[in-house]
Amino acid sequence: MIHTRGLTRVFAMKRxxxxxxxxxxxxxxxxxxxxxxxxxxxAGKSTTLRMLTTLLPPTSGTATVAGHDVAKDPARxxxxxxxxxxxxxxGEEYRIRDELVTQGRCYGLRPREAATRxxxxxxxxxxTPLAKRLPGTLSGGQRRxxxxxxxxxxxxxxxxxxxPSTGLDPTSRAExxxxxxxxxxxxxxxxxxxxxxxxxxxxxxERVVIIDGGRIIADGTAEQLKNDLAGDRIVxxxxxxQDAEKAARxxxxxxxxxxxxxxxxxxxxxxxxxxxxxDAAGVKVATAETIRPTLDDVFxxxxxxxxxxxxxxx
Amino acid sequence: MTTFLRDTTIVFSRxxxxxxxxxxxxxxxxxxxxxFLFLFGALxxxxxxxxxxxxxxxxxxxxxxxGPMGAGYTLLVELxxxxxxxxxxxxxxxxxxxxxxxxxxxxxxLVEAVLIIALALPLGFELHAAGVxxxxxxxxxxxxxxxxxxxxxxxxxxxxGTLFYMVSQSLLFxxxxxxxxxxxxxxxxGWLRALGQLNPVTYIVDAQRALFAGDxxxxxxxxxxxxxxxxxAVGLHLGNRAMRKGV
Numbered sequence: 001m002i003h004t005r006g007l008t009r010v011f012a013m014k015r016x017x018x019x020x021x022x023x024x025x026x027x028x029x030x031x032x033x034x035x036x037x038x039x040x041x042x043a044g045k046s047t048t049l050r051m052l053t054t055l056l057p058p059t060s061g062t063a064t065v066a067g068h069d070v071a072k073d074p075a076r077x078x079x080x081x082x083x084x085x086x087x088x089x090x091g092e093e094y095r096i097r098d099e100l101v102t103q104g105r106c107y108g109l110r111p112r113e114a115a116t117r118x119x120x121x122x123x124x125x126x127x128t129p130l131a132k133r134l135p136g137t138l139s140g141g142q143r144r145x146x147x148x149x150x151x152x153x154x155x156x157x158x159x160x161x162x163x164p165s166t167g168l169d170p171t172s173r174a175e176x177x178x179x180x181x182x183x184x185x186x187x188x189x190x191x192x193x194x195x196x197x198x199x200x201x202x203x204x205x206e207r208v209v210i211i212d213g214g215r216i217i218a219d220g221t222a223e224q225l226k227n228d229l230a231g232d233r234i235v236x237x238x239x240x241x242q243d244a245e246k247a248a249r250x251x252x253x254x255x256x257x258x259x260x261x262x263x264x265x266x267x268x269x270x271x272x273x274x275x276x277x278x279d280a281a282g283v284k285v286a287t288a289e290t291i292r293p294t295l296d297d298v299f300x301x302x303x304x305x306x307x308x309x310x311x312x313x314x
Numbered sequence: 315m316t317t318f319l320r321d322t323t324i325v326f327s328r329x330x331x332x333x334x335x336x337x338x339x340x341x342x343x344x345x346x347x348x349x350f351l352f353l354f355g356a357l358x359x360x361x362x363x364x365x366x367x368x369x370x371x372x373x374x375x376x377x378x379x380x381g382p383m384g385a386g387y388t389l390l391v392e393l394x395x396x397x398x399x400x401x402x403x404x405x406x407x408x409x410x411x412x413x414x415x416x417x418x419x420x421x422x423x424l425v426e427a428v429l430i431i432a433l434a435l436p437l438g439f440e441l442h443a444a445g446v447x448x449x450x451x452x453x454x455x456x457x458x459x460x461x462x463x464x465x466x467x468x469x470x471x472x473x474x475g476t477l478f479y480m481v482s483q484s485l486l487f488x489x490x491x492x493x494x495x496x497x498x499x500x501x502x503x504g505w506l507r508a509l510g511q512l513n514p515v516t517y518i519v520d521a522q523r524a525l526f527a528g529d530x531x532x533x534x535x536x537x538x539x540x541x542x543x544x545x546x547a548v549g550l551h552l553g554n555r556a557m558r559k560g561v
Contacts, residue, residue: 050560053403054403055399055402055403055560056560057558057559057560075405078404078405079404079405080401081403082403083400083403085396085399085400086396087396087399088395088396088398089395089396089397089399090397091328091392091395091397093332094328094331095333098328098331102324102327102328103400105324105405106324106401106404106405106406107322107404107405108338108405144492147396147400150398150400205559312373
């Protein structure tokens with residue numbers, strides 16, 4: 001569905017400065033996948049998405065989306081993909097339903113088809129009672145559902161979503177996700193979305209692609225990434241600092257005060273053995289717990305930075 | 315060509331819908347040039363002789379300058395939100411988008427022209443139908459060109475839009491004053507007239523006045539036509555390029 005080779009975008013700034021937003025991305029996404037594109041602000045997520053959706057011509061490299069080259073045949077790509085941008089896309093002076101019908105017409109539907117399809121989508125996304133309202137009178141979650149409806153009007157096989165749930169309250173976020181997942185179940189739509197909510201990428205996507213500084217630095221299922229790149233941890237509190245140091249030596253971990261942290265492969269399986277070994281060495285253990293890594297740990301181990309620090313220089 | 319016409323119609327009907335749903339706003343918008351015509355035109359009566367014949371084409375050119383700038387403003391709003399982006403990911407023809415968006419201003423202009431002429435007739439305005447039609451056709455082309463240019467300006471001034479206001483405001487008055495829309499340039503000092511000759515709008519104003527006087531063969535008509543066609547060609551070219559380069 002998506003195949004890119006060396007996809008690059010350079011922005012020319014003032015005084016001949018150049019910003020390489022995306023530096024040679026190779027990516028293959030098969031039909032039916034749900035891919036989360038994860039990265040800090042300024043990592044190149046949106047720029048990549050805008051190239052894949054023909055909004056921005058690549059500086060170099062190629063991208064084939066839904067069977068057509070984005071640079072050579074943008075019109076064909078456009079007719080087969082849907083895109084839900086970061087910002088709200090319904091015009092402020094327009095009724096929701098009017099905008100949906102117009103959008104359908106833009107994709108070449110006949111007036112009657114567009115109207116039928118608009119009503120279907122209003123129904124699908126629980127927007128029917130709001131059909132005649134202006135976007136300004138809707139809640140954030142409702143507006144986001146309108147954006148999604150606009151992106152789906154022509155039944156695309158592939159839908160791009162740029163930060164679909166950013167800025168919404170937890171209930172609305174869950175609701176948006178429910179709709180996204182249902183879409184996939186019902187129509188088998190391939191979904192490619194960016195997010196900076198780690199737990200969303202972790203729970204919802206079957207594949208996580210991590211981008212940083214314009215390059216893909218990791219790619220796999222959330223489980224794989226966590227196992228391969230971060231690993232489980234066992235955290236133990238010892239009775240005294242001496243005991244803690246001893247425990248750290250035995251398990252090969254690090255001690256800080258009375259707290260000892262060990263990196264292991266499968267923490268739940270390793271914990272009993274480790275506790276027995278400590279017992280045999282006479283170390284008193286007060287508490288013990290196993291910690292599964294998060295995608296943030298993955299990012300941290302790859303870059304030395306945390307994904308949740310949002311102010312990473314571009 | 316059929317997709318082009320269809321796409322233009324789609325964009326145009328989207329543009330006019332809010333106005334049709336709220337006709338009061340439309341009335342106010344249309345009332346302003348009328349005020350200008352009658353308050354300023356009456357003042358001018360003493361200065362330029364038969365003022366209506368002279369002033370009506372001028373006021374139409376003036377509307378043609380201000381209307382499409384409004385079109386750029388609506389585009390700027392859509393650009394700062396996500397609306398433009400949402401239209402740009404559709405297969406919609408890019409030129410059709412520019413033309414369709416400018417067309418609202420053009421249609422308003424045509425409706426208003428009819429209104430102004432109808433109101434000026436009893437005051438002594440002489441109607442030369444062929445000339446007026448040719449003049450309006452010229453203005454329609456001019457409006458598409460200006461509309462596209464103002465879209466380019468809007469795109470260039472993203473993300474905050476300051477540039478748009480700065481440029482459009484600082485261009486509008488020199489273009490107007492140097493074209494002889496409001497007061498004749500004939501009595502102006504030499505340097506001012508020379509500046510006027512550099513202003514493409516001057517040629518359009520002259521052409522409009524010739525056409526509204528029924529003087530279809532006047533050379534100024536040719537110059538005016540060249541001027542509007544050049545503006546439209548440049549506008550559409552730059553508009554297309556701006557969209558291709560990404561917004």
